[in-house]
Each structure stands twice: as C-alpha cells, then as structure tokens.
Amino acid sequence: MSETAIEMVDVNKWFGTFHVLKDINLSVKTGERVVICGPSGSGKSTVVRCINRLEEHQKGVIRVDGVELTNDPKSVAAIRSDVGMVFQQFNLFPHLTVLENLTLGPIKARGMAKAEAVSRAMHYLNRVHIPDQAHKRPGQLSGGQQQRVAIARSLCMEPKVLLFDEPTSALDPEMISEVLDVMVALADEGMTMIVVTHEMGFARKVADNMIFMDEGQVVETGPPETFFDAPRSARCQQFLSQILEH
C-alpha cells in the first residue's frame, strides 16, 4: 500500500443546483485516523460517500491507494474492494442471520469457500465481542450490537481503509461506548480510518487529524490538541463551544 491512502484534489459536487462540496482537498496517509465534524448539511457525509462512489463527484480527482476513481466500473470495483463502510443506520440485511450478513460478501463477491468465510466471520465477531449472536437475525439485536455486526461485516472484506458515517448517531446513549470501544481498538491496530462523528471524546483520543467542515468547505484542519484548544476560525470556535457545552 502506498504512503497516501486517500487523496482528494479540488473535489466539487452538486446536487442539482446545490453546491454541496466546494474544492475539497484532503490527504489521508496509510494508518492515519481522520475525524470529520461539522454542522448538519455541511457536506461531511457526502465527502465520505464520494470516496467509495456512493455519490459521484463532478469535478476534481479522488485517488484511493493510487487508483483514480472514474466512471470505469473496474476502478469503482477496485476501490470498493479496498474501502469498507459503516453507516449511521447499520444497513444490515434483515432477512439474513448475523453470520450470513458477514459471509455474503466474501462468498459471493470474492468467491471464497464457505468454510473459510465462516471462520473469518467468527474471527471478526470475536473481535467485536458478539460471537454468541452469530445465528440470530439483526432485528433481535440491540442497536449497539447491530452496529458492531456492521463493523465486523466491513472487516470481513479486509479493507485497507474504513469509512464511518456517523456510526453512533442512531444509537441510544448507553450503547455508544460499546461501539466506540471497538473503533478505538481498530485504531490502535493501525487501521486507516475516516470517521464522521460528533463524539469529541473519541476524536481527542483517536484522531491524528481533525477536519471541520461548514457549507461544503473544509474550514479548519489540524491535530486534535490545537484543534480543540485553539481553534482559529470563528465558525469552528462557535461549533465546538456548542457541542462541548453539554
């Protein structure tokens, strides 16, 4: 894997006439943990969704592990196999068991033998501390457990980069920490991560680099110490004071 995992150069995106992303420049090194925060509607989710082509950007260049993201289905497939994604709403497949959720990608997309896929799935279920739920359906699990299954499902594809789109925003407060603990453990193992979140405690603990977005632009970046203790822009100061107040 090259030194730079993800690179965005002057990326622009419009939803119809609405300019969601304005000249986004971003570089994430291998093994780096980046946390993106900002008010809702600032485009932070869209940035993450552009990286694995769930949204299409109209201008600029996105490279993942040196491969440029284009309309060519091959480049999209290549990039998606390197990039895992964890969603706010978990998006587990409700008609499949936890184990089937985890093995579907390896078996169908990668052509892995079933036995191997199952042992890999059990390995990652152990990592997220719920091997005993393997044969239940997602609907029988708590939100926190579902999100941990979703993380394990991404890990089963052995991605080089993991994207998190507000992974704890749909959870009851008492379940947030069990998900964050799993994410901290992943970060400690050197996983390259981009996390959109408002969990500032997590950000302070884990992030190598903070990004603050507002109105489709990157307003401020920096290591967490300077970002939290001495934010330069007024907009960022205001945002931080609002969410850290409570």
Added chain:
Amino acid sequence: MRRAILLLIPLLVLSGCSSSSTWGWYVINPMTESGWINVRFLISGMGDTILISVIAAVISIVLGLIVALPGLAKSRGWRLVNRVYVELVRSIPLLPMLFWVFYGLPIVFREFGMNVPIDPFWGAIITLALSDSAFTAEIYRAGIQSIAKGQTEAAQTIGLNYVQTMRYVILPQAIRRILPPLANQFIYIVKMSAFASVIGMQELTRRANELVVTEYRPLEIYSLLVLEYLVLVLIISAGVRWLERRMGSDERG
C-alpha cells in the same frame, strides 16, 4: 334495505328446492346417476383451469420482473421501455387481446416464415401471462422501491454487483412485501381464465356452457360454476396465508 335483500337470497334458494317447477337442482344432484354424470362433466374442466392459471402465473411472475427492472434503472431510455410496455399492455382488455393472440399472432409468425400454430391452451396462457405481466411488473417496482436505499448501498460496499445485490439482498426482502398483491393477481388470473372458453378451451366455464346447451338449466349449472371458482380461490387464499406466515416469521426473526 340491504339486509333484507341479503336475507332474500337464501330464501329464494330454499323455496326453489321445494318447488321443482322453477328450480331443477336434479341436473346436478350427485345422488342420481344422470346428475352425477353432469357434475363430473362440469368438474372435469378443473384440471385445465388450474393448469392454464398456474403456467400463466409462473410466466407472468418471471416476465413481470424482467419488465420491472428497466423501470428502476437510472437511464431514461430503460425507464421508457418499461413505461411503454406497462401502459400498452395494461390498457388492452383481455378479450380483444385473446382474439389477437389466438387469431392474429399465427399470421404474424407466418409473415416471418415460422409455422407456429397456437392452440387454445397456449393461446389462453400467452394472453393471460402477457396481460398480467404489466400488473406484476408494477407490483415488483413498488416492492423493490420500498426497500431502503441503504440496503443497496451496503451491498455495494461489500462488493456485490447489480445482479448479486438483487438476488441476495433486495428481492428476498421485496418478495415478502409483495406476496399479498401477487396473490391477488393469481386469483385474478384464475378468474380471467374463464375467457379461454371463448376460443374453445375445455375449462370450467366452457364445460358449464356446454351442459347448459343440452340441459337448459343455466341457473343451477352456473351456480355450481360459481361455487367451483369460489373453492379454487379459497384454496389459493389459504395457501398464500400459509406462505406469508412462513416468510413473515423470517423477517421478524
């Protein structure tokens, strides 16, 4: 007022049983030899009614999906293909379509140098399947669109392609939701199969017509005919309920 009319119906039947001048249930009385022969004759159309309906329904379920998928595409051209098919096919009444398929389609085939005779059996199946497929396609489209977009996105991020996403993620969930309307369509096919009698298919309705011509007892014979359809539809309903319970329990876990 309505209740009074409802009460009148069984009264009519009961009074009819006693005064044989207006009612002649003897034509289909299974206790007499001639009556039993008539009943067996009427019921003998059941096999073809079921066969036509089941084959037409299977074709319609497959064809409907094939028609529905372009309707969900991003490209306007594909969506237009779906629109034209649905609007055209569902606007043709069944009887004219039956005539067109049975009498017209062989001529079209002959124009292209193919000798494809269409017998009443396949004429009825093709017509029912075509006509129904436009409705099935709309049911599929609604069912697939009702599955949250996040499901497709999650499938994409674990590397599944379009066909795999449909096959393993979207359709298994959509089918559960569209089972009730699909069952409706199947019942509709069973009832519409009666039109096949017009082109000479020896199914339930045709048998009844034939018997009426020899026995001159339309009320009694058509009453039994109605009962035959009722029994068929009730069996289908029970089957679908059972299927729904089995599949529904899956999603709830």
